[in-house]
Amino acid sequence: MSNIYEGHCKKNIEMNWDNLTPKVQEEINKLLLFHKNAYLAGALKCDSPIEQLLLVRIMHWIDSSITQYQHYDPNLVMIYDAQREVAACGKKYRIDIYVEVVFKGEEYRFAIECDGHDFHEKTKEQAARDKRRERDLQSAGIHVIRFTGSEIWADAYEKSVEAMKIIEVVSGLRKAINENIIPYRE
Incomplete structure (x- = not known):
């Protein structure tokens, strides 16, 4: 399409x-x-072409949607970053694509992970490490969204839409848009 x-x-x-x-x-x-x-500048912070593809699509989505989103909360904050380091369960993790949303005074954090075949779930050890990492991030209140490298390479646009739909639902943006909720006022 x-x-x-x-x-x-x-x-x-x-x-x-x-x-x-x-x-x-x-x-x-x-x-x-x-x-x-x-x-x-964003793409150069990434470690791989699949991260670069997805990041530039996420950047475009957020940059082109922020004005619509701010209709529902003029104080809305949406930031994105590549290779953001976060602390979770006493460990430091580097997030492929980090997105943070502050909507109606509530903060939502997302880790969008781009799983290339060479580094993820190729061995039992890699799979165990990824599962532990995901649990640690979730324990720290970070919502994890994962895509395989093949999915991103095949259609980065579609994966960015999927990621942003999840972000909209979790943060409440989608509900506000669907119900045309009166804009938030402090």
């Missing part, structure tokens, strides 16, 4: 770009460069 959409957009952009004044084209190019640099 995304290929049809992207093809349609590309055709329309090519047809209409020349209709814009050079000043407008320049302004669009500045904005695109700004976003490109932000995505690049």
